[in-house]
Amino acid sequence: MSDNLIDGAGPSLDAFETLAKTRRSVRDFLPDPIPDALLWRLLDIARWAPSGYNLQPTRFVVVTDAALCERLLPACMDQRQITQAPAVVVFAGDRDVFATNFERVVRMELQNGSISPEYEAKLREFVPLAFSTGPAGLGWLWKATIAPIARLFRPIPSMPAVHRSAWLIKQVSLSAMVFMLAAHAAGLATVPMEGFDEGRLKRVLGLPRSLIVPMIVPVGYAAPHRLSKTRLGVDALVGMRGGEVINSLEWIPK
Numbered sequence: 001m002s003d004n005l006i007d008g009a010g011p012s013l014d015a016f017e018t019l020a021k022t023r024r025s026v027r028d029f030l031p032d033p034i035p036d037a038l039l040w041r042l043l044d045i046a047r048w049a050p051s052g053y054n055l056q057p058t059r060f061v062v063v064t065d066a067a068l069c070e071r072l073l074p075a076c077m078d079q080r081q082i083t084q085a086p087a088v089v090v091f092a093g094d095r096d097v098f099a100t101n102f103e104r105v106v107r108m109e110l111q112n113g114s115i116s117p118e119y120e121a122k123l124r125e126f127v128p129l130a131f132s133t134g135p136a137g138l139g140w141l142w143k144a145t146i147a148p149i150a151r152l153f154r155p156i157p158s159m160p161a162v163h164r165s166a167w168l169i170k171q172v173s174l175s176a177m178v179f180m181l182a183a184h185a186a187g188l189a190t191v192p193m194e195g196f197d198e199g200r201l202k203r204v205l206g207l208p209r210s211l212i213v214p215m216i217v218p219v220g221y222a223a224p225h226r227l228s229k230t231r232l233g234v235d236a237l238v239g240m241r242g243g244e245v246i247n248s249l250e251w252i253p254k
């Protein structure tokens with residue numbers, strides 16, 4: 001590990017670097033259950049992941065029942081980690097989060113001094129506009145048609161009203177990553193999974209239409225394994241703009 005550490009960077013960066021670089025996707029688990037208090041603590045940590053406008057749309061559905069995991073298996077392309085791991089955490093995104101959380105989050109942030117009244121005013125002006133799907137849910141159609149034209153004349157960000165799933169996938173993925181790193185720090189192993197049939201998985205779990213499921217994460221104690229992990233070099237991935245060009249990337253024009 002120490003080969004890439006920068007001298008003097010500080011123990012917390014060293015510790016975090018070790019954590020991030022030693023996390024592995026593990027697909028073989030011991031049958032040992034995870035103590036409830038530990039699992040709960042990991043989920044409590046994951047809720048501190050950032051989210052757009054702090055709306056917190058991630059929902060954590062924890063499946064520990066072996067029979068239910070068995071029923072999930074076909075929807076998960078028979079990937080064995082579903083039934084081997086003592087728990088599978090389904091990371092879901094709530095399509096209705098604006099209606100459920102906007103008011104209470106803004107009020108909570110104001111009360112706790114997390115935002116200024118000026119920022120509150122901005123949130124109240126922009127967020128409803130970004131999320132509202134208008135009368136009879138048809139407003140998104142208007143936004144989907146008008147936004148690309150308006151964008152020719154002024155910058156317009158992508159709107160959750162139009163791209164709700166893409167917006168949710170970003171939020172949910174950040175929560176899942178925090179969860180996986182926390183699990184690793186606790187001596188547990190995880191594997192992020194997108195290899196499943198979302199509709200079938202939702203039916204087996206009885207999840208409502210308002211939830212989308214971008215990712216599921218089996219979690220447990222790793223069985224002995226010897227797979228190593230590999231990545232492309234950092235200079236193949238990083239492009240610097242506004243400073244010295246530190247590498248010769250093919251994918252970014254000079």
Ligand SMILES: Cc1cc2nc3c(=O)[nH]c(=O)nc-3n(C[C@H](O)[C@H](O)[C@H](O)COP(=O)(O)O)c2cc1C
Pocket residue numbers: 023024025026027079191192193194195196215229
């Ligand atoms: C979004 C996403 C979906 C993934 N889906 C699966 C999956 O369905 N099944 C699986 O075995 N691994 C899955 N993986 C794990 C990757 O194969 C793994 O992260 C990658 O090979 C790098 O290995 P590492 O996680 O050990 O660093 C997925 C990873 C990500 C980020």
